[in-house]
Amino acid sequence: MTTDLHTLLAPYSLDALEPPENTRFEAHLEQCPACQAELAGFQATATRLGDAVALTPPATMRSRVLTEIARTPQERPVVTAIAQRRSLRSAVPRMAAAAAFLVGTIGVGGYAIERDNAHEADARSTTITSVLAAPDAATTSKTFSTGGNVRLVASPAQDSAVIVANDLARLKGHKVYQVWMINGAGPKSQGTFTSSGTMIMHGAGGADSVAITVEPEGGSKQPTTAPIVTIAI
Amino acid sequence: MGANAAHLKLASSSTAGPTVDLGDLLVRTGRGDESAFAAVYDALSSSVYGMARRVIRDPSRAEEVSQEVFIQVWKTAARFDAQRGSAKSWVLTMAHRRAVDAVRHDQAASNRDRKYTSSNGPDFNEVEESVTLSLEHEQVRRCLAGLTDLQREAVLLAYYQGYTYAEVAEALNVNPATIKTRIRDGIVRLRDCMGIEA
Ligand SMILES: [Zn+2]
Numbered sequence: 251m252t253t254d255l256h257t258l259l260a261p262y263s264l265d266a267l268e269p270p271e272n273t274r275f276e277a278h279l280e281q282c283p284a285c286q287a288e289l290a291g292f293q294a295t296a297t298r299l300g301d302a303v304a305l306t307p308p309a310t311m312r313s314r315v316l317t318e319i320a321r322t323p324q325e326r327p328v329v330t331a332i333a334q335r336r337s338l339r340s341a342v343p344r345m346a347a348a349a350a351f352l353v354g355t356i357g358v359g360g361y362a363i364e365r366d367n368a369h370e371a372d373a374r375s376t377t378i379t380s381v382l383a384a385p386d387a388a389t390t391s392k393t394f395s396t397g398g399n400v401r402l403v404a405s406p407a408q409d410s411a412v413i414v415a416n417d418l419a420r421l422k423g424h425k426v427y428q429v430w431m432i433n434g435a436g437p438k439s440q441g442t443f444t445s446s447g448t449m450i451m452h453g454a455g456g457a458d459s460v461a462i463t464v465e466p467e468g469g470s471k472q473p474t475t476a477p478i479v480t481i482a483i
Numbered sequence: 484m485g486a487n488a489a490h491l492k493l494a495s496s497s498t499a500g501p502t503v504d505l506g507d508l509l510v511r512t513g514r515g516d517e518s519a520f521a522a523v524y525d526a527l528s529s530s531v532y533g534m535a536r537r538v539i540r541d542p543s544r545a546e547e548v549s550q551e552v553f554i555q556v557w558k559t560a561a562r563f564d565a566q567r568g569s570a571k572s573w574v575l576t577m578a579h580r581r582a583v584d585a586v587r588h589d590q591a592a593s594n595r596d597r598k599y600t601s602s603n604g605p606d607f608n609e610v611e612e613s614v615t616l617s618l619e620h621e622q623v624r625r626c627l628a629g630l631t632d633l634q635r636e637a638v639l640l641a642y643y644q645g646y647t648y649a650e651v652a653e654a655l656n657v658n659p660a661t662i663k664t665r666i667r668d669g670i671v672r673l674r675d676c677m678g679i680e681a
Contacts, residue, residue, distance in 0.1 A: 260667035261648040265583040266641040268649060290568040291681050295674040297575040299642050302623040305533030307549060312528065315550055316521060319557040324515060326561075424584065468558040 259285045263292035273420055325469055326441045390481050394418065398445070400462065404454050404483045411454035411483065413440075415462075420445050424467040427478075433457045442469040457483050505570035506563070513560035520557055527571060528553070531578045538582040538645050539589075548585045552578040583645035626676035634669030637662050 255278040261267050262275050279285050386407045393399040398418035404411035413429060421427070421444070429449050430437035433456050440451050442465065451460070461477035463470075505526055511519035531552055535545040556574055563573050627635055636655060640646045648666060652659040674681065 257663055257667065260670050261641065261663055263670065264638070264641040264666065265580050266646065266648045266651070266666065268647050288681070290572070291674050291679050292670055293568055293572050293576050294679045295670055295677060296579065296642060297569075297572045298623055298673075298677055298679075299638075300534035300575045300579060301530050301571075302620045303533045303537045303643070304529040305536050307528050307532035308546060311532070311546055311550060312524060315524060315553045316517070318550070318554055319520060320517060322554060322557060324513070324561065325558050424580070468555045 256282065256285060259288060260292060263289060263296055269422060273422070277420070323439065323471055326439070388483075392479050392481065394478070400479055400481070402460060402481050402483075404460075406455045406483070409453060409455035411451045411457075411460065413449050413451065413460060415443055416446050418445050421464060425464050426467055426469060427462050428465040428469045428473070430461045430463065430473060430477075431457045432459045432461055432480075437461065437473055439469060439471070454483055459483055506565045509556075509560050509563045509570045509573070510565075512557065513563060520560075523556065523570070523574070524553055527574050530571070530575060534575065534578060535582045535585075537643050538579070539586050544585065544589070545582075548581055549578070552581050555581070579642070586645040622677060626673050629676055630669050630672055631665075633657070633661075634665045634672065637665045638669040638673070641666060 255275060258267060258271060258275040258278075262272065262279075267275060279289070387403050387405045390404075391399060391401045396419040399416050400418070401414045401416075402411060411431075415427065418427060426442040426444055428442045429440040429451075431440055431451050431454065432438075433453075438453075440460075441449050443449070451457075454460075459480050459482045461473070461480040463473040463475045463477050465474060505523065508519045508523045508526075512523055528549070532545060532549045535548045535552070536542060539545040539548060552574070555577060563570065567573075568576075627639075630638070633655070637648070637651050640651045640654060641648060646654065648662045649659050651657075651666075652662040655662070657665075
């Protein structure tokens with residue numbers, strides 16, 4: 251079946267696509283500037299339709315929500331700055347090797363996630379660079395039969411690790427991949443991604459392993475499924 | 484009545500120049516500010532709950548889904564990007580998706596056929612009784628009236644009933660490709676009528 255994917259934007263903005271078509275369209279949207287440009291206006295229009303049927307919720311809902319969020323961890327912003335403790339200069343050859351390994355076939359641009367703005371991308375690559383530059387950086391790679399791979403560079407000396415996921419199979423039903431760092435105290439969420447992503451982890455020095463599980467959109471407080479991959483640090 | 488009065492104040496302030504920037508509140512929420520989150524909740528809970536109630540119908544299920552939406556807002560607020568749309572649009576888009584998922588999931592689970600009836604559009608009398616009437620509501624009614632019957636039916640079935648466009652085609656006995664086009668024409672016309680920037 252060949253469909254002009256642009257024509258799916260309007261039904262998509264009303265959540266009116268069947269799941270397989272929705273997945274295909276979202277992949278199209280990622281790389282179609284025309285659809286991206288039009289989406290916000292369509293969503294704003296749909297929002298007015300929602301607004302037109304506003305109804306005051308039961309008063310008890312407010313306290314339930316506020317109680318719940320007070321004990322719910324938030325998704326970590328993916329970008330976090332860490333101090334660059336090493337001179338990069340002396341480590342350039344090693345760093346280049348690690349960077350080549352980490353980025354694999356996707357090129358240097360693979361560091362930056364598409365939606366990041368330039369500033370975030372800079373902060374991100376500075377941070378990644380300092381991990382890659384560490385003399386004790388150890389690298390691991392796992393490839394999935396369903397497509398895609400995960401690469402991990404960990405530096406105990408830097409107490410940090412960088413994990414890069416490339417093109418993992420997209421999940422159905424608004425599920426995401428969630429990354430966990432596991433130490434004696436149990437798993438600690440590092441953030442979520444849908445198919446590709448780069449995550450910087452701190453406290454990796456005391457960690458035993460890094461694992462990825464499939465979780466509902468927004469992530470879970472604790473893993474709710476068996477890991478699809480576990481990498482020892 | 485306190486809650487209603489508060490909502491009316493917010494509804495009118497959105498047209499008379501914002502006193503609180505929801506986008507700022509959402510950004511603060513993303514940094515873990517619980518009072519900013521409470522303000523986001525107060526500004527948007529009626530919109531989220533009313534929409535969920537319309538799509539899902541069952542009041543307790545709509546409440547459950549609305550709660551999940553706000554918890555998701557809390558968890559993922561750091562992802563909000565003001566350059567890609569308003570805070571209200573971000574939350575309502577997330578909420579509509581969840582409501583539609585819930586209705587599809589529940590219907591698949593109960594194996595119940597959805598029957599199209601003529602009472603699928605928004606019941607504006609009910610809205611007026613709920614004291615959350617705002618200027619935008621009048622505008623929505625006027626703009627909907629400016630669509631062709633097929634455009635209007637298609638948009639309303641999709642948005643308020645959670646129908647896929649294929650289901651809309653089935654319900655209205657029209658070719659799916661035609662429905663896709665009518666939904667697009669309908670949304671473009673609504674967008675322009677509402678004065679939303681293309
Ligand atoms: Zn397109």
